[in-house]
Amino acid sequence: MHITVIGGGLVGITTAWYLLDSGHSVTLVDRAPELASEASHANGAMLHASHTEPWNTPQALGQLLRWIGRENSPLLLRPTAIPSLVGWGVGFLRYSRAHHHARNTAVNARLAVYSLRLMRELEDRVAIDYTQQHAGILKIFRSEAEMQTAHTSSALMADAGVRHEALSPAAVSDYEPALADIEGDLAGGFFYPDDASGDARIFCQRLGEAAVERGLTLRLGESVRDLRVEAGRLQTIETDHGTIDADAFVLATGAEAPRLARQVGVRLPIRPVKGYSATLPVGGIEAAPAMPIIDDGRKIVITRLGDQLRIAGTAEFTGYDRTIRPQRVRTVLEQGLANFPALTAQIDASAAEQWACLRPMTIDGPPILGESGVSGLYLNTGAGHLGWTFAAGAGRVVADMIDGRTPAIDLAGLTLNRYR
Ligand SMILES: Cc1cc2nc3c(=O)[nH]c(=O)nc-3n(C[C@H](O)[C@H](O)[C@H](O)COP(=O)(O)OP(=O)(O)OC[C@H]3O[C@@H](n4cnc5c(N)ncnc54)[C@H](O)[C@@H]3O)c2cc1C
Structure with a gap:
């Protein structure tokens, strides 16, 4: 499949990485001239x-x-x-309320523990120095x-x-x-x-370089303006440089995700x-x-x-x-x-x-991973104060979901369905 990831922060680049692992042809588009230009640029650096x-x-x-x-x-x-x-x-x-808070703490911890394990595996595979x-x-x-x-x-x-x-x-x-x-x-x-702990920006940029060596197409300095749903499926996005067609898209635009998702009728409580x-x-x-x-x-x-x-x-x-x-x-x-x-x-x-x-x-704490309800559009956003900690785990989970594989962790509390 050809898959386009929209957003080149921590969450977008790790998703692209795991999609490459599955053998897909992957494009990543970001409006900024370099990866990790927004929330992933100078965060608290904690993998916690x-x-x-x-x-x-x-x-x-x-x-x-x-x-x-x-x-x-x-x-x-x-x-x-x-x-x-x-x-x-x-x-x-x-x-x-106490019972929601306790449940969502446990949901976040499940994803975080998985994610930190994947970070260790990534470090064994790709020699990245990110302090x-x-x-x-x-x-x-x-x-x-x-x-x-x-x-x-x-x-x-x-x-x-x-x-x-x-x-x-x-x-x-x-x-x-x-x-x-x-x-x-x-x-x-x-x-x-x-x-x-470690520097998230350096990690993103080094993983981006390694991904490009594996075939990732990077389109930086290109802003996505419009998501076009035709015949009930997202097949094309319009940018300020032209259009991009793909079999599937992953929305990983961080705080901007609700504004883009709203164009195709998806309401994200972020x-x-x-x-x-x-x-x-x-x-x-x-x-x-x-x-x-x-x-x-x-x-x-x-x-x-x-x-x-x-x-x-x-x-x-x-x-x-x-x-x-x-x-x-x-x-x-x-x-x-x-x-x-x-x-x-x-x-x-x-x-x-x-x-x-x-x-x-x-609105509740955990991120939103996977299907959006619009065919061809997947979500990886809403990581709040934990996007560095979640990045590898969330990227892997979304790649698994796109491929129809069962993710290694229980997804209860981590998908858009929890609000329905
Ligand atoms: C002060 C601070 C401290 C933090 N400390 C920690 C910490 O210690 N540990 C931790 O785990 N987390 C921490 N976080 C949270 C973490 O940094 C974020 O959750 C994470 O960076 C979110 O990553 P992201 O990829 O979802 O979003 P972003 O990094 O914001 O990436 C989104 C990307 O989408 C692109 N984009 C947006 N709109 C468009 C468009 N229309 N077209 C094309 N591209 C677009 C942007 O340019 C951007 O590059 C902290 C956050 C802050 C603010």
Whole structure:
């Protein structure tokens, strides 16, 4: 078959890779001049099956109300975005009920564990250096209540195979000496030995090069404008450069997926949620952390990528506005660096590379994989805050579904059918 993947972020490139494995002729089209130009460009870099709780936690409504209008809060709702969130927002809060949240955490963990296993296999097959580290991930907590919540969610994820170890504050510093200065502020932490980290953009671009060597046709700088359904089947897409015919198409356009899908009558309950990152040079500075760290209370992730330190976080409901707001980046940076006073004294935070982009967030948490209801159109989108973690697994699952193979994991809770 000839298959066209629309979107060249993490999700599109891994889907294309696994479709090549099945012997298909594959084209990937992206509007940007290079792969990984949007959400996959400078994310938190964590491959974290340990962090698979959907963001609409049972505490979400209280947090949203408490943080409303506060420019330095981890979760921000901008008034201009409210009209686009009316129906979706009600559903987002409905899915925050404890039983939905627990079920969707387990669904995400199932896909994440599978995906991290595939990442290891991919690394064995394709020698890609993406500053990966297979050293596990540390989560830190400042209150006993947060530790209790982490015990509960870790137990839930353990059922899917995510191993964990609860840590005292002193044990946190043993794992990451750079946290010793704030040991007294911590209630404890958790260590997840099977998690990993690495630069998503470099991974996408290197896997893209390897895919081109295997026959992938890359059409970059080409924007898809129209999906044309004829005789009940999607056979052609129109771009700003012409048309592309294929036997099947995979929509992997991240936060843009709902706008394209709507053209053919497919409604995807996905909204863009903006996040920020700052990347700092820290080469040669001993006080810089080596471990990937999740500061749960501040909703910040901190990841070492070779000579650089990436600090990422915040969730901003602001429609499709991609503007990098310096105040938000400052918040992310300050909150991340507050954990490392010795490092902060040695760096120039104003030299940080700033980034903002939109996560494609589903109403309930898990991504949407597979059939769209329109013949010839498949979906791989909605990975929210977990697109790096899910990429290999989601790509493989969608390739399996297109080929009529039974995927290696149960798909309950991962397809569009769950909303019907
Ligand atoms: C601040 C931040 C931190 C994050 N940290 C982590 C993390 O630590 N771990 C983790 O697992 N996940 C993380 N994520 C989430 C993860 O980055 C995303 O889920 C993932 O990048 C989504 O990948 P994607 O391929 O679906 O979308 P994208 O990377 O956005 O790719 C979509 C592609 O579609 C293209 N496109 C869109 N419209 C069109 C069109 N009309 N025609 C042609 N091309 C089009 C775009 O150019 C883009 O390249 C983070 C996200 C953010 C914002």
